[in-house]
Amino acid sequence: MTNSSHADHLQDRLLARSASIGIIGQGYVGLPLALLFAESGLSVIGLDTDDAKVQCLNAGRSFIKHIGPDRIREAVESGAYRATGNFDELAECDAILICVPTPLGRHREPDNSYIHATGREIATRLKAGQLIVLESTTYPGTTAQELQPILEEGSGLSCGTDFFLAFSPEREDPGRGDYNTRTIPKVVGGVDTISTKLAVAMYSIAITKVVPVSSAAVAESAKLLENIFRSVNIALVNELKTVFDAMDIDVWEVIEAAKTKPFGYMPFYPGPGLGGHCIPLDPFFLSWKAAEHGRWARFIELAGEINTSMPAWVVSKTAAALNDHGKSVKNSKILVLGLAYKPNVDDDRESPSYELISELSSRGALVDYCDPYFPRTAPTRKWNLGLESVALSNETLRSYDAVVVATAHEEFKDQTLYAGVPLVIDTRNIVLSQGSADVDMTLVKA
Ligand SMILES: NC(=O)c1ccc[n+]([C@@H]2O[C@H](COP(=O)([O-])OP(=O)(O)OC[C@H]3O[C@@H](n4cnc5c(N)ncnc54)[C@H](O)[C@@H]3O)[C@@H](O)[C@H]2O)c1
Numbered sequence: 001m002t003n004s005s006h007a008d009h010l011q012d013r014l015l016a017r018s019a020s021i022g023i024i025g026q027g028y029v030g031l032p033l034a035l036l037f038a039e040s041g042l043s044v045i046g047l048d049t050d051d052a053k054v055q056c057l058n059a060g061r062s063f064i065k066h067i068g069p070d071r072i073r074e075a076v077e078s079g080a081y082r083a084t085g086n087f088d089e090l091a092e093c094d095a096i097l098i099c100v101p102t103p104l105g106r107h108r109e110p111d112n113s114y115i116h117a118t119g120r121e122i123a124t125r126l127k128a129g130q131l132i133v134l135e136s137t138t139y140p141g142t143t144a145q146e147l148q149p150i151l152e153e154g155s156g157l158s159c160g161t162d163f164f165l166a167f168s169p170e171r172e173d174p175g176r177g178d179y180n181t182r183t184i185p186k187v188v189g190g191v192d193t194i195s196t197k198l199a200v201a202m203y204s205i206a207i208t209k210v211v212p213v214s215s216a217a218v219a220e221s222a223k224l225l226e227n228i229f230r231s232v233n234i235a236l237v238n239e240l241k242t243v244f245d246a247m248d249i250d251v252w253e254v255i256e257a258a259k260t261k262p263f264g265y266m267p268f269y270p271g272p273g274l275g276g277h278c279i280p281l282d283p284f285f286l287s288w289k290a291a292e293h294g295r296w297a298r299f300i301e302l303a304g305e306i307n308t309s310m311p312a313w314v315v316s317k318t319a320a321a322l323n324d325h326g327k328s329v330k331n332s333k334i335l336v337l338g339l340a341y342k343p344n345v346d347d348d349r350e351s352p353s354y355e356l357i358s359e360l361s362s363r364g365a366l367v368d369y370c371d372p373y374f375p376r377t378a379p380t381r382k383w384n385l386g387l388e389s390v391a392l393s394n395e396t397l398r399s400y401d402a403v404v405v406a407t408a409h410e411e412f413k414d415q416t417l418y419a420g421v422p423l424v425i426d427t428r429n430i431v432l433s434q435g436s437a438d439v440d441m442t443l444v445k446a
Pocket of ligand 1: 030047050099
């Protein structure tokens with residue numbers, strides 16, 4: 001086949017929905033995408049190096065709370081979806097999507113080793129006519145300057161003629177009700193025009209709005225801009241929280257007032273620090289890359305500095321409030337309410353609650369946590385707390401010297417929980433002070 005007939009052939013298979021898709025990495029991003037394509041009529045295999053995940057998925061079970069097992073079971077039983085650990089099956093796929101992790105290293109440098117390893121696995125099996133799309137968040141240039149050479153050198157095939165390559169950032173927001181994988185618009189940038197066209201054709205099968213851009217680098221950069229925007233704005237309100245606190249002004253009330261302006265303002269909310277797989281990490285992909293070009297991304301670094309100082313600020317507010325109650329942090333019983341980094345999800349990645357627990361414990365407090373989404377803490381790359389969640393009840397909360405509200409789970413909004421609790425440090429503005437169940441409670445916003 002000629003290069004244009006490779007592209008035409010793939011385009012025809014996509015239009016006829018007879019194409020098959022392999023999605024590498026079946027985590028928070030890869031799994032919903034795989035199910036969406038399967039539900040849209042394509043044949044999908046989900047590849048993962050984690051055997052336990054592969055078995056779990058093929059048995060129709062879920063390991064992510066917001067993805068119901070029914071969805072997985074239906075996709076498996078219909079024959080549209082199957083998980084596998086066998087990379088040789090990639091040879092049968094028309095398109096291969098890469099959704100592997102992109103962590104930061106110990107010195108906050110990007111770690112693209114998962115992308116490179118996956119690229120090498122694909123390269124040895126790459127066939128003419130296949131489309132490869134990278135979805136993992138990364139710095140600009142990764143697709144064209146790192147992945148493309150790995151694929152070409154490992155396969156002997158040429159990009160743009162034999163195979164096609166694009167980047168499309170993932171905008172998955174676990175727990176969100178108003179948008180889902182199908183309705184979140186998808187930005188797509190190929191390393192050449194034909195790759196963009198084919199990637200747009202593929203995503204259009206399953207996604208309502210696909211937005212082509214002129215290059216993979218623009219698509220890579222768009223994802224980083226989105227997350228830097230969030231990080232910087234969250235840092236801004238976190239800093240203003242400390243400024244207004246010194247003036248005895250409630251930042252939450254200020255935000256409510258400001259957001260009545262119908263244009264030119266978008267509310268962001270303070271908290272005990274940044275969490276999740278994206279916002280605390282992704283901005284540093286760009287600041288690292290910027291340095292290579294002799295540029296310093298000062299907003300990114302400053303926002304990182306402010307946001308990472310928030311757990312310490314909450315701890316100092318807790319210490320001051322305990323002091324007002326005639327107590328020291330040392331030997332005080334403190335309950336951290338919430339381990340998840342955001343409300344109503346079972347995701348504790350990079351959660352500031354870990355920092356709070358660790359910092360309070362290191363000052364001699366007797367710290368427990370409560371989170372209905374996490375019966376016990378699991379070891380992470382950084383933490384191994386070995387704690388079990390205490391039961392959520394007013395009786396339990398009253399038995400602590402202080403309760404630090406770290407996550408705005410719906411379960412924690414029941415005001416009767418806080419009746420008679422001596423001291424509540426609320427970082428999420430969910431506990432009412434006036435007219436609530438108990439007048440003896442001291443409420444400190446932090
Ligand atoms: N979680 C989110 O909400 C989110 C949102 C937008 C973008 N992202 C980005 O998407 C990418 C994936 O994130 P995630 O949250 O899905 O991660 P995850 O850890 O939930 O899933 C990654 C999966 O890849 C598997 N894996 C690791 N190495 C592999 C390899 N060599 N071959 C096959 N499988 C492998 C792991 O076992 C795991 O199941 C990251 O770049 C992340 O920054 C995540």
